Amino acid sequence: MTLLRRLTDRAARAARVALIASCALGAVIAHAQDHCGPLENPYGPFDYRDYKDLRGRERAGTPISLVEDTHFLEACEAMIRCAAGVPGGEFDYTLRVFPNHHRALLAMARLADRYKAAVAPNARYTPACYFERAIRWRPDDIVARMLYVIYLKDHNAPEAARKQFDAIRQLAPTNPYTVYNLGMVALDLGDVDFAVEAARRSYGAGMVHPELKQRLVALKRWGDADEQAVQALQAGEAASAPSGAASAAPAASAPAAPASAPVKP
Template sequence: MKHCLFACALAACCASADAADCPPYVKHTPGGDYTSAEDRSGLTVVEKFHFSRAVETLTQGMTGSLGADISYTLEHFPNHHRALASMAKLGLRLKSAQPPGARYTVSCYFERAIAFAPHDVTARMVYGSYLLSTGQDATALEQLDAASRLAPEQATIQYNLGLMYVKKKEYDKASAHAQKAYALGFPLPGLKNKLKAAGKWREPPPAPISEDTQPSEPIPVPPSK
């Protein structure tokens, strides 16, 4: 119940704060798309002074508060995957939609990242995880669906979608995503176990044997003399 109340309060706070003050990212130097080799040329300077391992693991800030250093990183590289994950973890740890020192809310940083780099599948996946952690299942599903359309062969996305649909008790969809995730090599059995517990798991049919893989006739060996 406490988690539910926190999630609802956090969602409401995020919505009001985002609507009030979440301007779009404007590219400047150094900065830009975290997935672009060209833009990343300026990444070292930003990380050297604001995103150390201690900041990433929420151990200690470099120039001030953790929120301020992570915020600075995201103001230069809005879709910096590890910084987004750290900001989300900081918000969850402090039970705050806008951690101290952060210029915007956690959700705003994700919205800025996705608006600037809508092709970035990882940013959407991290946002989906954050939304799930705050009880915003419907919005999380939107982000995971969008990520799936961008990268249909990404096993982790298929797995997470399967978990979402299990939670919604939409087992046909959950099973379809599960089959795809495991066919793509996803290693964790959690989704399969959930479907088994619900009596909805079906083992995939064996892969058809193509003509190329069919065993050939044995080659006769001449008798030894």
């Protein structure tokens, strides 16, 4: 066999291997998408963030009212009694209409943990799949990603948790409440430097809940320099605030949830 023939055969074999590898990778991706299901739904899907704060007349007749007032009642969310079905089916229905419904995501994860099951009874997918669907639906939903970080951390998937945490950092949240909770999550993941930065920013913007600072003090990572940085940020905020607006504190001053559940959706 000539050298040219051998090289040609090697190139052909390499091309076949590359084609097989490419097809295999495509099959893996397709399988993952099929496994977590399409987002298309007979009703919706809708972005939970557009509806979650509606109250009274604003809420009446909206998708959030139609779904929550029938399928995601508080008693059902608490896994006591559902009006139209069983918790797993009702949570699934809610998450197909609102893939990034924060409370339903938490409820589905709790239900699977209660039964120690990969897939909760009467659900379609694993909790991780529901989180993945939420992120596929709205990649910029910081709350959904943060809840997913906590879920992954609590279920011994630190690398995946870090990936989602890094994605949140790339989104560069500015809301003080979100920044505070991100600092709490950072401590859970062992990223103390980021937690200090988040604490400075959130307290400088008006956060009053003390737990993040207390945890940093316990680690001997909070001192006079940090308090001075907070005061400087607060002074800057006060100087830039419109006249008469200084008393309008941001929602960030509301008490934050514990580190195990950093966000109150």
